[in-house]
Each structure stands twice: as structure tokens, then as C-alpha cells.
Amino acid sequence: MQPSEESLSVNLGERSYPILIQDGALGNADLTPWVSGNRVLIVTNETVGPLYMDQARACFPGCDIDEIQLPDGERYKNWETLNRIFDTLLEKHHTRKTTLVALGGGVIGDITGFAAATYQRGVDFIQIPTTLLAQVDASVGGKTGINHPLGKNMIGAFHQPKVVVIDPLTLNSLPPAELSAGMAEVIKYGLIRDADFLAWLEEHMDRLMALQAEDLKVAIRRSCECKAAIVAEDERESGVRALLNLGHTFGHAIETHTGYSEWLHGEAVAAGMMMATDLSERLGYLNYNDSTRVRQLLIRARLPVNPPEGMTPVHFKALMQVDKKNLTGELRLVLLKELGDAVVTSGFDDEALEATLDYFCHPLD
Numbered sequence: 001m002q003p004s005e006e007s008l009s010v011n012l013g014e015r016s017y018p019i020l021i022q023d024g025a026l027g028n029a030d031l032t033p034w035v036s037g038n039r040v041l042i043v044t045n046e047t048v049g050p051l052y053m054d055q056a057r058a059c060f061p062g063c064d065i066d067e068i069q070l071p072d073g074e075r076y077k078n079w080e081t082l083n084r085i086f087d088t089l090l091e092k093h094h095t096r097k098t099t100l101v102a103l104g105g106g107v108i109g110d111i112t113g114f115a116a117a118t119y120q121r122g123v124d125f126i127q128i129p130t131t132l133l134a135q136v137d138a139s140v141g142g143k144t145g146i147n148h149p150l151g152k153n154m155i156g157a158f159h160q161p162k163v164v165v166i167d168p169l170t171l172n173s174l175p176p177a178e179l180s181a182g183m184a185e186v187i188k189y190g191l192i193r194d195a196d197f198l199a200w201l202e203e204h205m206d207r208l209m210a211l212q213a214e215d216l217k218v219a220i221r222r223s224c225e226c227k228a229a230i231v232a233e234d235e236r237e238s239g240v241r242a243l244l245n246l247g248h249t250f251g252h253a254i255e256t257h258t259g260y261s262e263w264l265h266g267e268a269v270a271a272g273m274m275m276a277t278d279l280s281e282r283l284g285y286l287n288y289n290d291s292t293r294v295r296q297l298l299i300r301a302r303l304p305v306n307p308p309e310g311m312t313p314v315h316f317k318a319l320m321q322v323d324k325k326n327l328t329g330e331l332r333l334v335l336l337k338e339l340g341d342a343v344v345t346s347g348f349d350d351e352a353l354e355a356t357l358d359y360f361c362h363p364l365d
């Protein structure tokens with residue numbers, strides 16, 4: 001697989017937008033064509049701001065730029081932090097013509113996007129993702145929102161950005177655990193819709209984990225192509241988009257259980273994908289060799305393949321009920337029909353799910 005130079009876009013009619021992937025884009029790209037007025041609020045956090053704020057500002061020549069640095073962490077993806085963005089917007093008299101800019105990982109992207117969806121009933125926003133996870137997944141597709149103590153991403157809105165600007169060079173400052181977390185969502189695309197990409201990942205995982213630049217660009221681009229195609233087909237998750245939730249029903253239960261503070265989203269998704277794989281094997285879709293391939297690839301990406309100690313099957317199941325895919329009280333899960341093909345279904349044998357939960361849960365005495 002070679003990096004293709006074709007431009008990428010999310011095709012949604014009048015809400016279509018480009019995904020620009022370019023080394024050095026941050027600091028060099030002129031993003032003013034995507035700013036409707038001339039005012040911009042760049043939203044970042046206390047880690048990313050010191051690293052990249054100056055380069056981000058340089059992307060908006062001639063604009064009147066405000067900035068806000070939020071606290072860093074998934075546990076701050078909440079109402080209180082969201083309100084800090086609204087406070088700044090109002091204190092600085094921002095109008096409907098302002099453009100918000102999300103500079104950071106998926107937490108910043110989700111909360112900034114939600115602020116943009118709701119401030120004065122909606123303003124424009126731009127995504128500048130700086131984690132692998134945000135570059136391959138969170139910045140694309142317009143799911144925005146915050147967490148609730150009782151459930152992950154439970155409050156939010158669909159609101160598409162005007163442009164997504166990916167500078168792969170930002171990954172050079174990323175902590176290793178965050179690279180792994182992003183790799184979980186990359187592996188997800190291979191598992192749900194692209195067996196060739198999965199095989200390519202198996203071949204190239206060691207190079208990717210060593211930040212080999214050309215391979216990373218291929219992985220980012222292929223991931224964005226997969227996500228853009230799915231979102232274009234089903235923007236509001238009434239069908240195929242739910243496949244992007246592979247491992248997330250289990251994973252979100254882990255994140256809620258741990259108070260959004262101990263496990264990274266990508267780590268929880270990795271363990272969740274292993275649990276979904278196990279269930280798919282128990283249901284006869286996958287064989288032992290398939291499950292072993294998934295486990296080995298996750299381990300090579302330095303990701304967990306088991307949930308945290310101390311979760312009971314009963315607790316797991318209760319947390320899994322708090323999921324937006326569940327429409328009638330019945331649990332709906334994404335399962336693998338084979339490696340590279342997935343299905344969302346409630347029509348599975350509950351005993352098989354119990355067996356998966358029993359196998360993975362190791363309650364503390």
C-alpha cells in the first residue's frame with residue numbers, strides 16, 4: 001500500500017469538507033479560507049498549547065485570534081469544562097460568525113465541536129488533531145460531545161467541521177501510550193471493513209510503532225478513507241456507522257467504571273475489541289486462528305487485551321446497557337463475521353455473552 005496523493009474529503013452534500021494530511025501543515029497551511037468571519041477562538045489544553053499554539057496561530061493570518069487552554073484529560077470532558085469555553089466566547093463577545101478551532105486530541109476535538117454545535121445555536125469549527133487517535137478517527141465525522149458520570153459521550157450533537165487538518169509531524173511529541181491508543185482505532189478499521197489493510201498492519205506494525213513516517217502516513221490516510229466513506233454513507237448512525245463502535249460497548253463500560261481517569265479510550269477499545277472477538281468466536285463466526293491474529297496484533301501495538309481486574313460480569317452488563325446503540329432495551333453489539341467484515345446485532349445468544357464476560361472478568365476477592 002502506497003500513500004496516495006489524491007485529496008480526501010467527507011462527502012456530505014453542502015456540509016462536505018476536506019481532510020488535509022501534510023507534514024508541516026501546522027504552522028504553514030493558510031486556513032483562512034475556512035474562516036467565515038475574521039474571528040477565531042483556538043481551544044487547546046495545557047499540554048498541547050505550549051507545544052503547538054504558535055504554529056496554530058500562524059495558520060490564521062489577518063484574523064483576530066483568542067485562545068483558551070483547558071485542563072488536560074478525559075475526566076475534564078464534562079459540563080464544567082464546556083462552560084469554560086462558553087465563558088470565554090461570551091466574555092470576548094464572540095458572535096455567530098466566529099470559528100472555533102480544536103487543537104489537540106479527541107477530548108479537545110469532541111468538547112470544542114460540541115461548543116461549536118451549541119454556541120448561539122451553532123458556529124463553524126475546524127479540527128486540528130494532534131494525537132494519532134484524533135487524526136485517524138475523532139476529528140472526522142462530526143460526533144461531538146461530553147461524558148456524564150453515568151455514561152460515556154452521553155451528551156452531544158452531530159456537527160461537522162469545515163476542514164480537518166492533519167500534520168503527522170505532531171506525532172513526534174506524542175507519549176508512547178497515546179500512540180498505542182490511536183493504533184487501536186487504526187486496527188479497528190482493518191477488522192470491520194478492510195482485510196487487506198489488516199494484513200498490511202500485521203506486516204508493518206513494528207515500523208508503525210517506531211514512528212516510521214511514510215508508513216504512518218499510509219495508516220492515517222487509509223483510516224481516514226475508511227471513516228470518511230462510512231460517515232458519507234450514514235452520517236447519523238442509523239446503519240453502517242454503528243460498525244465504528246466495534247469494541248466500544250465493552251470499552252465504554254471500562255471507561256465509565258474507571259471514572260474516565262485510569263484507562264485511555266484507545267486502551268479500553270482494544271480490550272473491548274478482544275472481548276468482541278472472543279464473543280464472535282464463541283458464536284462460530286471466527287476461529288481460534290482469527291482470534292489469535294487479533295490478540296497478537298493488539299499486543300504488538302502494546303495494547304491491553306483484558307479489561308481491568310475487579311469488574312464483575314453483572315457490573316459489566318449493567319454498564320453496557322448505557323449505550324446509544326441500544327434502542328429498545330436490548331443490548332446491541334458489533335461482532336465480527338470474519339476478519340474485515342462486521343455486523344451490528346442484538347440477535348446473539350446471551351449465554352455466549354455471559355461466557356465471554358466470565359472468561360474476561362476477574363473480580364477482586
Ligand SMILES: NC(=O)c1ccc[n+]([C@@H]2O[C@H](COP(=O)([O-])OP(=O)(O)OC[C@H]3O[C@@H](n4cnc5c(N)ncnc54)[C@H](O)[C@@H]3O)[C@@H](O)[C@H]2O)c1
Nearest residue numbers: 047105106107108130131133134137138143170173174265
Ligand atoms: N468524535 C469521535 O468520532 C471520536 C472518535 C474516537 C474517539 N473519540 C474521543 O476522543 C477521546 C480520546 O482522544 P485521544 O486519544 O486523542 O485523547 P486526548 O485528547 O486525551 O489526548 C491524549 C493525550 O495526548 C496529549 N497530546 C495531544 N497531542 C499531543 C502531541 N502532539 N504531543 C504530545 N502530547 C499530545 C493530550 O494533552 C493528552 O494528554 C475520547 O474522549 C474519545 O471518546 C471521539
Ligand SMILES: O=C(O)C(=O)C[C@@H](O)[C@H](O)[C@H](O)COP(=O)(O)O
Nearest residue numbers: 137141143152153241244245248324
Ligand atoms: O464516529 C463514530 O461513529 C464512532 O463510533 C467512532 C468511535 O471511535 C468513537 O469512540 C465515538 O466517539 C463513539 O461514539 P458513541 O456514539 O459510541 O459515543
Ligand SMILES: [Zn+2]
Nearest residue numbers: 185248265269
Ligand atoms: Zn473510539
